[in-house]
Amino acid sequence: MHYISTRGRTPPMGFQDTVLEGLAPDGGLLIPERIPDVRDRLSYWATLSYQDLTFEVLREFVDLPGEDLRGLIERAYKAFAHPEIAPAWRVGPVWILELFHGPTLAFKDIALQFLSQFFEYVLEKRDARLNILGATSGDTGSAAIHGVRGQKRVNIFIMHPHGRVSPLQEKQMTSVLDANVFNLAIDGTFDDCQTIMKSVFRDVEFKRRYSLGSINSVNWARVMAQIVYYFSSGLYVMAQTGAPRVSFSVPTGNFGDVLAGWYAAQMGLPVGQLVLATNENDILARFFNTGTYRVGHVVPTLSPSMDIQVASNFERYLFYRMDRRADALSAAMESFAKTGSLSVSGRDELFRAGVGKTEDTLATIRRYRDEHGYLMDPHTAVGVHVAERHVRAEEPMICLSTAHPAKFSAAIEQATGSDCAHHPTLDALRDAPTRCDRLPNDEKAVRAYLAARVG
Numbered sequence: 001m002h003y004i005s006t007r008g009r010t011p012p013m014g015f016q017d018t019v020l021e022g023l024a025p026d027g028g029l030l031i032p033e034r035i036p037d038v039r040d041r042l043s044y045w046a047t048l049s050y051q052d053l054t055f056e057v058l059r060e061f062v063d064l065p066g067e068d069l070r071g072l073i074e075r076a077y078k079a080f081a082h083p084e085i086a087p088a089w090r091v092g093p094v095w096i097l098e099l100f101h102g103p104t105l106a107f108k109d110i111a112l113q114f115l116s117q118f119f120e121y122v123l124e125k126r127d128a129r130l131n132i133l134g135a136t137s138g139d140t141g142s143a144a145i146h147g148v149r150g151q152k153r154v155n156i157f158i159m160h161p162h163g164r165v166s167p168l169q170e171k172q173m174t175s176v177l178d179a180n181v182f183n184l185a186i187d188g189t190f191d192d193c194q195t196i197m198k199s200v201f202r203d204v205e206f207k208r209r210y211s212l213g214s215i216n217s218v219n220w221a222r223v224m225a226q227i228v229y230y231f232s233s234g235l236y237v238m239a240q241t242g243a244p245r246v247s248f249s250v251p252t253g254n255f256g257d258v259l260a261g262w263y264a265a266q267m268g269l270p271v272g273q274l275v276l277a278t279n280e281n282d283i284l285a286r287f288f289n290t291g292t293y294r295v296g297h298v299v300p301t302l303s304p305s306m307d308i309q310v311a312s313n314f315e316r317y318l319f320y321r322m323d324r325r326a327d328a329l330s331a332a333m334e335s336f337a338k339t340g341s342l343s344v345s346g347r348d349e350l351f352r353a354g355v356g357k358t359e360d361t362l363a364t365i366r367r368y369r370d371e372h373g374y375l376m377d378p379h380t381a382v383g384v385h386v387a388e389r390h391v392r393a394e395e396p397m398i399c400l401s402t403a404h405p406a407k408f409s410a411a412i413e414q415a416t417g418s419d420c421a422h423h424p425t426l427d428a429l430r431d432a433p434t435r436c437d438r439l440p441n442d443e444k445a446v447r448a449y450l451a452a453r454v455g
């Protein structure tokens, strides 16, 4: 499989370079040159373990020797606490797909454990080193840090918005004291961190000189690894219920997770609806309901990993929506950068979009605990709230549960009135020592920091 840029000005490249590059040199996002059709394999795939299914799905996209790929997958999912990796349960009117059994208790472990194994593997083979620069609204950073901590060929620099990630999320990152881990608290929002990151990556000269790599969901490997659980849960729920297809509800921020679901549907998984759920930061919900994508101001919510306005993966989807016309897409993105707005005609019938506000989030957490004995985190609750409006017979609704409730225990306490969400890994962090550097919202300061430490 070769990969091309959404902006159309990068020669096609192989999987390994695609993952090491992160963002395409022309500023676009890298996507597979074609989407594989796997419909004739679904009944076989329904019989596989999570790891074996991962092997089958990834084999469609990567150019690694089979044995090596199997080894990477085995190592990536060894650190998961549940034998099924991503189990799905029926809870009231929906199914809940638990994606939080990895080391940092959020769904990002699923892709980042794999990506970290891949980096170690390919850097060893090439006798190379990599300096990862990333921006996080909370969960990506800790999942990436936990993936690569202690690796010899990788340094990791993670920017988070100072004071805007939950204290526990911050602790999960800053308590990792390995010498190759650098936490940067930026005086700004997540979007500011992401803007700095994108701008640094666009400087191809700087990127080469410092061997910069990306773990943000602009990296194709992230999206790719997430495609797997749509197949695993969709095939499982269809087998359990006898339904001809399934729907998914996805609490959305950067559009990486739901995009993986879109790819799964294009590959041939029978998907009725893809429900895109946002919190008050509803730029994507507005886009799918009106056709206009217009930036607003970020407001902090109980689901901080979705407090995002400019969704970096959206460009991949837009490329397909614009009939794969790289020139039209480039023009649209350039004009969006100037005006903060873009419009697309027509509708995508696969998508449904809705908003779960703070009061909906709290009410959903409370109701599922009281009526079904199930405690969910606030991101999951946003997805479940919107999903309930789209449940149809013959089309089981699978709600992606993106974090363990204990990661957001203050919101749980606000919803239920009791401090009932705990996890031993997190409880152990409360008094752990930390290391972090505070930086102004200034690209130059970040470049200087990095240059001083990489040498």
Ligand SMILES: *Cc1c(COP(=O)(O)O)cnc(C)c1O
Residues within 6 Å of the ligand: 106, 107, 108, 139, 140, 217, 251, 252, 253, 254, 255, 256, 257, 258, 305, 306, 379, 380, 402, 403
């Ligand atoms: C990152 C994250 C999301 C949003 O996922 P995207 O791929 O950015 O849309 C939702 N919930 C949690 C807990 C997350 O960490």
